[in-house]
Amino acid sequence: MRYIILIFLLFFNFSYVNADAIYNLIKIPNLELHKVDNKNDIKYLVSKKGFVIGDTNNIKCNGVNKNDLDDTFNKVQNNLRDYSSNFLKKINLKFVVLCKNLEISGINTGGIPDNKFRTLILDLKFNQKYFERMIHHEIFHMIDNSYPELFKKNKWRELNNKDFSYAACSTCTDLLGLNLEIINGFLTEYSMSTAEEDMAEIYSLLKTNHKETSQLIKKDKILIKKKNFLVNSLQKIDEKFIF
Amino acid sequence: MIKKIKPTLSEKILFVFLILLLIFTLGSFYILNNKCLFVKKIDLDNINYKDKKNIAIMEVECGKVLIELNPNISPKAVNRFKKLINKGSYNGSAFYRVIEDTLIQAGDIEYGNISNLNYSKVGTGKSDLGMIKSELSNSFLFNAGSVAFARKDKFDTEDSEFFITLIDIPIYQGEYTPIGMVIAGMDALRKIKVGNKSTYVLKPDYIKSLKLLVN
Numbered sequence: 001m002r003y004i005i006l007i008f009l010l011f012f013n014f015s016y017v018n019a020d021a022i023y024n025l026i027k028i029p030n031l032e033l034h035k036v037d038n039k040n041d042i043k044y045l046v047s048k049k050g051f052v053i054g055d056t057n058n059i060k061c062n063g064v065n066k067n068d069l070d071d072t073f074n075k076v077q078n079n080l081r082d083y084s085s086n087f088l089k090k091i092n093l094k095f096v097v098l099c100k101n102l103e104i105s106g107i108n109t110g111g112i113p114d115n116k117f118r119t120l121i122l123d124l125k126f127n128q129k130y131f132e133r134m135i136h137h138e139i140f141h142m143i144d145n146s147y148p149e150l151f152k153k154n155k156w157r158e159l160n161n162k163d164f165s166y167a168a169c170s171t172c173t174d175l176l177g178l179n180l181e182i183i184n185g186f187l188t189e190y191s192m193s194t195a196e197e198d199m200a201e202i203y204s205l206l207k208t209n210h211k212e213t214s215q216l217i218k219k220d221k222i223l224i225k226k227k228n229f230l231v232n233s234l235q236k237i238d239e240k241f242i243f
Numbered sequence: 244m245i246k247k248i249k250p251t252l253s254e255k256i257l258f259v260f261l262i263l264l265l266i267f268t269l270g271s272f273y274i275l276n277n278k279c280l281f282v283k284k285i286d287l288d289n290i291n292y293k294d295k296k297n298i299a300i301m302e303v304e305c306g307k308v309l310i311e312l313n314p315n316i317s318p319k320a321v322n323r324f325k326k327l328i329n330k331g332s333y334n335g336s337a338f339y340r341v342i343e344d345t346l347i348q349a350g351d352i353e354y355g356n357i358s359n360l361n362y363s364k365v366g367t368g369k370s371d372l373g374m375i376k377s378e379l380s381n382s383f384l385f386n387a388g389s390v391a392f393a394r395k396d397k398f399d400t401e402d403s404e405f406f407i408t409l410i411d412i413p414i415y416q417g418e419y420t421p422i423g424m425v426i427a428g429m430d431a432l433r434k435i436k437v438g439n440k441s442t443y444v445l446k447p448d449y450i451k452s453l454k455l456l457v458n
Contacts, residue, residue, distance in 0.1 A: 021346065021412045
């Protein structure tokens with residue numbers, strides 16, 4: 001019996017092909033189609049076995065199960081339904097990959113946008129307090145990546161106080177606080193890390209906590225300018241855009 | 244004097260069993276070696292063609308495959324496909340990339356011909372006709388037997404390479420430029436050689452010929 005099992009396993013080892021139809025399209029292995037949302041044409045893909053990708057295998061994510069999806073999928077779908085298929089096409093988003101414990105170069109992260117393959121990878125187990133905000137935060141990065149000429153960082157930096165400067169990168173600073181508060185032209189501590197993260201923070205807070213964020217922005221001259229900068233730029237992509 | 248020994252009943256049974264085992268082994272060897280044994284041959288005369296001008300006939304190791312082209316959906320792509328067929332560019336083109344039970348890919352004219360297959364460059368070759376714009380369609384469903392142009396990671400990079408789906412792949416809808424549908428001969432395509440542990444195939448099967456039914 002043992003030999004039969006061994007022969008069986010050997011056969012399967014030789015028959016295994018490490019690729020599939022979805023990999024062909026977005027270069028992430030072991031994905032299954034979960035749902036196609038007819039409202040905005042987003043194709044939701046699920047990783048059940050997990051994956052490792054990137055030129056140096058630096059992006060890792062574990063597989064999700066039915067319970068993980070039951071808990072969080074509707075949140076993802078409802079938030080992404082804020083965006084029309086036309087807008088999503090403009091910002092190069094078509095596929096949303098759902099997995100858990102996402103990390104890049106050993107650092108946990110909520111999402112990774114990949115404009116080249118029109119894909120957004122989302123960690124379903126990201127801190128649920130900030131989960132919905134994180135989705136819009138990553139969407140902003142996709143917008144920014146698609147239209148860098150509309151979100152010029154040097155112009156954005158000029159909006160801050162002259163004595164302020166951002167960190168060299170978003171992960172080379174201890175400024176990681178995500179709570180909403182006014183700090184001299186910033187809405188969160190994390191906003192002070194880089195210009196890109198600052199924009200994404202304001203955008204995501206206006207998307208998910210519009211009333212409170214708008215009221216706070218009204219109290220700060222720098223934030224008013226920053227909001228106007230974002231709205232003007234976003235309306236160049238979609239003239240009907242409003243927060 | 245040598246005494247004649249009669250075989251016992253169990254020895255006779257063992258002998259018959261060994262003969263049957265030999266027949267079974269030889270039979271299995273023959274069947275396993277002949278991958279085309281159970282592939283149905285198609286009769287070109289017994290097929291109802293919608294439009295004979297848009298039928299391509301591909302011959303592979305296990306038989307003929309009929310492809311109905313869709314110029315209404317992707318006129319430029321079909322035009323390119325026909326041009327390359329008429330030039331004979333696809334004859335000898337290797338199915339160098341095969342995702343088992345999913346899709347097969349051929350059509351690298353520069354590096355993918357079986358007569359001078361370049362394993363290190365196959366998949367990067369070009370035709371001398373340049374790239375064409377993607378013609379995407381939300382009405383083409385990418386059911387099993389769909390024929391479509393392959394492309395690089397970006398759109399508008401279609402050239403000569405094409406793939407045929409062996410199963411329904413609805414996620415490809417609106418992602419690749421469709422050329423047509425296989426209307427007969429899917430069994431022959433399912434016998435195309437698969438790679439071992441990789442989608443790239445060593446000593447791959449190839450297109451013996453690809454012609455239009457009517458020129």
